[in-house]
Amino acid sequence: MGAVAATFLAKGMYRPADPAVMATVPRVGAAEAFFLELVLTFVLMFVITAVATDPTSSKELVAISIAAAIMMNALIGGPSTGPSMNPARTIGAALATGKYKDIWVYLLAPPLGAIAGAGAYTLIKP
Template sequence: MGDLSKQIAAEAMGTFCLVFAGTSAIVVDAATGGAVVSHVGVALTFGLVVFAMIAAVGDVSGAHLNPAVTIGFWIAGRLPRRRVVAYVAAQVCGGLAASCVVRLLFPQDASLGGTAPSGTPLQSWIMEMLLTAILMFVILSVSTGSREKGITAGLAIGGVVALEALCAGPVSGASMNPARSLAPALLTGRFEHLWIYLSAPIVGAALAVLACRCAQAEGCCPCAPESSS
């Protein structure tokens, strides 16, 4: 298996684990009325599974697990275009497979842990954009130079995911990830607010690249998007 094939497999498996663990926690929390998992538990689940997947597949693919992150790395000039398409396809397939398993395990659940705004669509769009911008800024910062290796990057990124899910989950669902929101929507047919969770994270990731270029060393976001390998 070539390097790209391994990277695609790593992204698919990593995103599967992320979507399966996170949305299962939401479904179980709803089924038990918050008595077992709770909102804090859901937030920690997302943060911990991101940390675990960075440790598991970070050395293979970078453990993006998120189309917005992949597109952000491309905008930053740190990922070639041909890998963007492959990564995003793998992430969507991994997320969809996870939602299929959640459907099999919890056929009575109507949402499969999907995301939906609790307030206005604009409020949730802005929230998702800002959450993803913060997350992407941290990812770009801790994946540069000597900070790229070791446990520090995983702790920082997983910690941000957990904290943002904790504070913003009740507002927008704190998706920050188009694949995480698309997968349950495809199986439940709930597309009304999907545009929020597909567009806002990508805009947020692009803004994070701009912020990183302003605030970090030159190696953070070195150049324009790459068009080839």
């Protein structure tokens, strides 16, 4: 509901509203977008798991580490997929803008990437 509300708020604030900017729609093929979203979400969840759950990590740097991972993902994936890394964000924007092109990529890749990222850290942590 938060994503839907935020998208409708953005549509109301920005005139003319540009659905291409608000919606998460891949600008590459579906297979490439799926792989990219999977990898970006993997990286994000790996970092979150590493800094937020490891008792030896610096708790002062948790927010900075996670924000840096999100920023890196946005810079890398922005031109290709408008990285979602969160199905709720994509669903909310799609409902508000009516843009559903290849939405399955954003519904499937982020959960799989998150599971893989948390699992990979769990496997390699000391």
